[in-house]
Amino acid sequence: MAAVAIAFVFFLSAMALSVHAAIVEHTFVVSQVNMTHLCKETPVIVVNGQLPGPAIEVTEGDSVVVHVINKSPYNMTIHWHGVKQQLNCWADGVPMVTQLPILPNHNFTYRFVVSEQEGTLWWHAHVPLYRATVHGVLIIRPRQGVPLFPKPHKEVPIIIGEWWGIQLAYADTTSDYNSASTINGKLGDLYKCSGAMEEGYMMDVEPGKTYLLRIVNAALLSEYYLKIAGHKFTVVATDANYVSPYTTDIIAIAPGQTVDALVVANAAPGRYYMVAMPNQPPKPDFQSPVLPTRGIMQYSNTEGRSLSSDVPMSPEMPDNHDTMVSFYFHGNLTSLHPRHLPVPERLNERMFITLGLGSVCKHDRLSCKRGDGSNESTILATMNRPKAERLEPTSKAALARRFRYGDVVEVVFQSTSLMQSDSNPMHLHGHDMFVLAQGQGNYDMEKDVARYNLANPPVVNTVLVPRLGWVAVRFVADNPGIWYMHCHYEFHLTMGMVALFIVEDGPTVNTSLPSRTTSRFSDI
Structure with a gap:
């Protein structure tokens, strides 16, 4: 990868960005439209009539104003995934x-x-x-004079998603599945309608140029492996x-996560x-059904011949059951930016949270069994905080935890084999987390603490807890408000794998949550 071995030379953004913060304003009209894929017309909820929705591009320090007009027949809210919302949990x-x-036929800003x-x-x-179709990328550019990374020729959003051939309002997350996977809303040529291939995403490149892929996993159900034949990612x-x-040569990305990766068009011209x-x-x-998708990276015509008839080269993909590819990918990431370092070592709170599926009897009965009709059990996805690191009975109550302002909190997430052995992408609103270590099997405090990376751990808002394994994270509770912590697999979230982290006000006005009437955003 000589071309990317540009030794990590920093560059100044090509655009002349103002040193003064701007107000970036958008209007999102949420509506139901009909889209046709796989020979079937399906009602779909989208923003501004498009899938994916509109991109928001800002410069660090900008104010964002988004007017949401809900013309759909369903309730709606928009989450700004990863935006810290400092002293502004109301947004x-x-x-x-x-x-x-936001009720149908109502607005919210x-x-x-x-x-x-x-x-x-x-x-x-x-x-x-509705995250399946109501989503878009949010790009934050550095202020002028702030270094980034080797200057790309072009930036390309890549949103991995799912196509559901059913109306999502009636989907059952325990039994229904998507019909296809998508790249930027397109199904690709693995899927056909009456013999005709579905349109796929096409990325045009010029030989020798470097491209920045801004990759988002917007899917409801799956972590994805992403590869481009004949090319590597940095x-x-x-x-x-x-x-x-x-x-x-491969990227592993779980629901909710984003990855920025450079790709150099240094292969032979082709597709x-x-x-x-x-x-x-x-x-x-x-x-569940394995439904990959594929787009095409196509070199521009440099020799006066058409490449459109060339058969694209296919990458060799890992087995879809090989979850160790994901484990090693995430384990190889380390932090570069010094903004968050050093990692705080003095702990105020240590939590051990087990993740799994459990069941409770309907109608609050103490015992039940399958086939009992109204007495049978309901399956719940759980986040329990067990005592002495032991499993506890499934509860219908959500985990809630209160922290003092400035508390340093360590959380060990432990996946279990209860009813299934999924990985779990855990997303914390309002904060970033240091990923200190991950491991297979059960967490052992006596030996695993010694493995912690306190020098340069990656910093994330969504951490993947490996299948039948654990991950240890640490964060500073420095953002007063009520913050969601939940699994980003939609079926786990809707089944209850969620907690509330409540951060108390700090000692000063600048570390306390303002009332909405005195918010610093009242003049935006």
Whole structure:
């Protein structure tokens, strides 16, 4: 990768960005439209009539104003995934926690400042299932004079998603599945309608040029592996936090996560498949349909001949059950940007949270069994905080935890084999997390603390807890408000894998949550 071995030379943004913060204003009209794929017309909820929705591009320090007009028949909120919303949890977009849902034929305006963050984030609906089609990228550019990474020829958003051939309002997350995967809303030529291939995403490149891919996993159900035949990625950021350049031929990205990666068009002119393939646990876990998608990276015509008839080269993909590819990808990432360092070592709170599926009897009965009709159990996804690191009975109550302002909190997430052995992408609103270590099997405090990376751990807002393994994270509770912590697999979220982290006000006005009537955003 000589071309990317440009030794990580820093560059100043090509655009002449003003040193003064701007107000970036958008109007989102949420509506239901009909879209046709796989020979079937399906009602779909979208923003401004498009899928994916509109991109929001800002400079660090800008204020954002988004007017949401809900013309759909369903309640709606928008979450600005990864935006810290400092002292502004009211704009976080969690229904019945930080705001009431936006009712049909009603409006709501979100106002927030994007500060001390650079890179790729995204926005999405935060009502059950509609994230599948109500989403878009949020790009935060550095202020003028702030170094970034080797200057790309072009930036390309890559949003991995799912196409559901059913109306999402009637989907059952325990039994229904998507019909296809998508790249930037397109299904690709693996899918056909009456013999005709579905349109796929096409990325045109020029030989020798470097491209920055801003990759988002907007899917509801799956982590994805992404490869481009004949090319490598150099990962430079995750979740809008810089990482030490990491060169790889495959990217593993879980729902909710973002990855910024450089790709150099240094192969022979031609056409190369870009494949996004979901992974899943091996048997005996329940097996869902494996529905990959592929687009095409196509070199521009440099020799006067058409490349459109060339058969694209296909990448060799790992087995879809090989979850260790993901484990090693995430384990190889380290932080580059000094903004968050050093990692705080003095702990105020240590939490051990087990993740799994459990069941409770309906109608609050103490015992039940399948086939009992109204007495049978309901399956719940759980986040329990067990005592002495032991499992506790499933509860229908949500975990809630209160922290003092400035508390340093360590959380160990432990995946279990209860009913299934999924990985779990855990997303914390309002904060970033240091990823100190991950491991297979059960966490052992006596030996695993010694493995912590306190020098340059990656910093994320969504951390993947490996299948049948654990991950240790640390964060500073320095953003007063009520913040959601939840699994970003939609079926886990809707089944209850969620907690509320409540951060108390600090000792000063500048560290306390203002009332909405005296908010610093009242003049935006």
